[in-house]
Amino acid sequence: MPKRLNPNRIKKYRSYTIQEAAYTLDIHKNTVARWIKYDGLPIVDNKRPYLIRGTDLKTFIRNRNTEHKKPCGLGEFFCCKCRQSRSSSQVFVEVYPTDNRTGVITGFCNVCSTKANKFINQQQFKQLKSKLGSILPMGEIHIDGGADPRVNGAFKDGE
Ligand SMILES: [Zn+2]
Structure with missing residues (x-):
């Protein structure tokens, strides 16, 4: 887990050079880079x-601290490049979950565009489906804003 700064x-x-910023925050300069x-x-x-x-760095660290607090939402992925959870405006369903099996969805980091995969269970898949109306297997779907943590009990499966 990255430490809180x-x-x-x-x-x-x-203003800070990379070196100065790293020294002030007690982190490695590569992190700042x-x-x-x-x-x-x-x-x-x-x-x-x-x-x-300084003002940019302050804001950045504040945002970073807040972002670490929230867990990955439905439309969010852990980006291995950014090393934090990022939202993705485009989500691709790679494997359609059936029964209680696990499905895979793919997103792209909205900051660095790195591809990220995430396993989802059928419950999460239903949430995704109810949120988006209908989706096609392997299709492109759009998720706007943050993920809704509520489980949609009113979801009706058409099958
Ligand atoms: Zn990223």
């Missing part, structure tokens, strides 16, 4: 050394 260590009105490369941490410009605005 303290955004209060960052001063809003100064990864945030810039894959996780959308803004930098001042593309000139080296990269500079990160």
Whole structure:
């Protein structure tokens, strides 16, 4: 599990190099570099050394801390590149679950576009189906916003 970082260590009105940011937060500089490369941490410009605005870094860490708190929702996948759960606007059903067998759905990280697979059981599949109306096996389906954690008891299976 990635550790929780303290955004209060960052001063809003100064800029940080990758090295300084890493030192201030007590993390490896590669982690900061990864945030810039894959996780959308803004930098001042593309000139080296990269500079990160304190206010951006503060916001980034706050968001990061919040994101770690919530578990993967139905439309979310764990991205192995970002090393955190990301939502996916496109979800592909790879294997249609039958009976109590497990199905596989595929999504794409909305930050770095890395493909991520997730196993779902039939219950989750029904939630997905009731949320989306109807879906086709191997079809492209769209999930908007965050996942609804409620189990839809009113779901009627047409079969
Ligand atoms: Zn990602």
